[in-house]
Amino acid sequence: MAMDKTFDANTAEPRIYQMWEDAGAFKAGANARDGASTYCIMLPPPNVTGHLHVGHAFNHTLMDILIRWKRMQGFDTLWQPGLDHAGIATQLMVEKDLAATGQPKRTELGREKFLEKVWEWKAAKGGMIEQQARRLGDSMDFSRSAFTMSGASSAPDTEKSGNFHDAVLQVFVKLYNDGKIYRGKRLVNWDPHFETAISDLEVENREVDGHMWHFKYPLANGATYEYVEKDEDGNETLRETRDYISIATTRPETMLGDGAVAVHKDDERYNPIVGQLCEIPVGPKAQRRLIPIITDPYPDMTFGSGAVKITGAHDFNDYEVAKRGNLPMYALMDTKGTMRADGKPYAEEAAVAQAIANGEQTFDEAMIAAMNMVPEEYRGLDRFDARAKVIADITAEGLAVMHDVTRTVKNDDGEKVEVTETVPMVENKKIMQPFGDRSNVVIEPALTDQWFVDTAQIVQPALDAVRNGETKIMPESGEKVYYHWLDNIEPWCISRQLWWGHQIPVWYGPDVVPNFGGITFLDGPPDETSAVPTSRPSFCELTEEEAIKNARAYYESKLNKPVTISICESSGFDNQTVADAGDHYSVNLYRDPDVLDTWFSSGLWPFGTLGWPAENEAMKYFPGDVLITGQDILFFWVARMMMMSNAVLDENPFHTIYLHQLVRDAKGEKMSKTKGNVIDPLDMIDAYGADALRFSNAQMAALGGVLKISEDRIKGYRNFGTKLWNAFSFADHYEIPNAGDTAMPQATQTLNKWIIGEVGKTRVAVDAALETYRFNDAANTLYAFTWGKVCDWYLEFSKPILQGEDEVAKMETQATLRWVLDQALIMLHPIMPFITEELWGTADTRAKMLVHADWPTYGAELVDADADAEMNWTINLIETVRSNRAQVHVPAGAKVPLVFTELEAKGQAAWDNNHVLIQRLARIESLKKVDALPKGCVTIPMPGGTFGLPLEGLIDVPSEIARLEKSMQKLGKELGGLRGRLNNPKFAASAPPEVLAETQENLRLREEEEAQLKAAIARLAELG
């Protein structure tokens, strides 16, 4: 059967993939030898909303190469796939879908109905990426595909099978009981669009054009001081009497929540007024708040005026200052980022705030949280409108810092004149502003009640694992980054005010104490700003039943009466939560409405996917082996898996972490829809086949390297596939039997011994490369072997034998050729699975599919040094003859004679063994011994003898001499270097002996070459 001209990837790939899947070729443990060790890779779970992009295509390729390689080696492999429920992304997607299809909004649907919609969406549209992964050839065990929300109570029956949800709750409860999870009021990144806390990862800092306003905060009671500025030498540059302190800010609207003005303790300018009060220059005149001027290390004396307003509830730096100085942190905005409209009238709030600032009133967190420091005229304004109004109000009052600006304008007559105006000082400057990556709105730092993992308690094992080498991060620079982050780790905010996710398994009840004949509530009903008082009795349990059971026991012991417990919505939880029904009390509980950060569940991926906490055979795959993922999620995911695996199972989740960079376009730019430079891997697969894309990915995977994907390169590797294809077509053309599964031939022919040795070298090099995750080396080695050795030389060399009369040699060569091609298929398979499987299948019979073929173990013992030397000599001679022919423009088809003066025994043998090949490939008509090389002969210096091409009449003597002299020059430079080294006594003394020997041998060869070149030039000179 004649083969097609090329491999038709578009039709063959789906067919082959189907064949693998039908055979269960990728199932956990498929092709495992008896008693094999496990080898497991966890796929970084893509978002359930995700599509395959170049980054996935890249790291999937690397994982698949490793898994296929290990599977062929007989390991008990598992490549665990799955999907991440991706809280915010999915919720957004479904909300958009509801809007687009004219359905009720999320808030109108309510939690339960909305979650139904999400599950419906997931069933219909989620997980597209798993189909796309199949197109890449990923050999994951899809039958085990995990989902981080599987087994959730909201899940429909079809999604109930998994138990990831159990794992998440189990870990939460365990960490809670161990005191490693707590609830508290902290400053977090708040997304005013989604009205939830978000993680640092979901915040994108962008440089935007911002402004810096300068305002005067008047000193209390009209006090004044001498404000002095000095230059570096201590000379006064400015002295004036001021009744204010100048503040620079990019966020004037937060002034309403200021708790103090801070200056550096070494800042002499403000020494006179530290400890005094100053006035926030905004709000009703009658209730202007006074705040203290304090010292703190945070203010930068050289930046702005050197004085900083401190708004603890709206800025991360200020928050730290406020904590140090025990300053009240007034929250000014609601969950939508509009100025608060709740609470008491401003006048009342301001009076209390003033008492606090004066030190006359104590305060606590809850009290401050309830206070609304927004004056009536600002209440309900959007934060940006509030900013504009604050600026306008302060400027109108004359409290903006002014400066003179001179500009050129045209007057009424059209003449240019200079006008100097005194205007508010506003600096235009680039500022880094945080945006929500999904919502695209400015993130507001917000002081809210959230759940935290006390990471300080669980970080140590994760750090130790890398420090003592149990887990290795590649490239090594990743380790430094890892230490830097973990050494300075912050508490991890794990609660999100979303619906799609793992609802926090904590139930709250009323705080009560028995009173004579009644109950006293220790805390009031939940209010708008602080839905869940921290002090409330809480019950953290795996199930509602457990929570009820424990709550009943708790309340019965407190109230000395039987108690019945029921569950209500948080919104329905109020004063009625304890009702006296005569013989018993009736107590309401409600569950914390928040869900867990998606990364909390992702952090459990290495074991949650394996059925933990259920007793499970699959747990043999934990810990896994290598994690391959993007450098960008080192903290958010990798570090957390390290911490969580250690905290829960006391083991590291993998021994190697391979980090790669972002995949960029050919110019090295980030891909983005707006730039229009996005390369879709599926388009590449359509155009060139998955193998080409995979080979390209492997080839660019240099450790720590920048990843630039280029279509030209992919095309080049498609061509490589065709080259391999044609090698098989060559075999068919020569009617070489293709029985399949042949043993390594016992070669007698030099040619065959040589190529078998090359196969051995290649196997060693490929394994060494893969063992050290040098995918590029593996790919390049295979490329050079297949194209540069097998196709360029071995197939060409084999032609005369295949066409010849020596049946023994022919049979041996046929067998060798088939064996060599099989080895190429086997070793290329992890990188190019489709085309190799297809070619494997062209044999008459095969014991197994290529995907399960045995990976070879032979190595350097296959190399026959003599055969190696002889074939290299032959190749060298052919190349030199070709080069010389081309140089003097001998027609490609013309056959020319070759002469020699003298051949040493080795040279003679090499010639005798290979002259047919040489004559054919170099187009040599005959070889004749001559006494002396004729005049006008091109000299070919070879080890073991000098050859000559008598091309008299064809050679342009002067240019040939010039060419030879150029070679001499180059050689001279090398000789100079070599001699210089050898003549240097220090070299002989300090260089290792093998380097010395190598250098001496090198010199000998170069000198020989030099002599031959000299002779050649001399001969030509005679002619000229």
Next chain:
RNA sequence: GGGUGAUUAGCUCAGUUGGUAGAGCGCUUCCUUUACACGGAAGAUGUCGGGAGUUCGAGCCUCUCAUCACCCA
């Protein structure tokens, strides 16, 4: 501002304990010769970012400067 990395052929990049620079693509010339034009043959191109140092010897180690990229503030 802090951290990490990069700078090697026209382009994109390799170059693993220091031993005297490579690949792919592109380019030039020739070739449709019986596996392959998604091919074959030949060829050109590098003061390895600048400067200094260590060494017998530096693309690789040290220092310094410059430029760029990314991460964090």
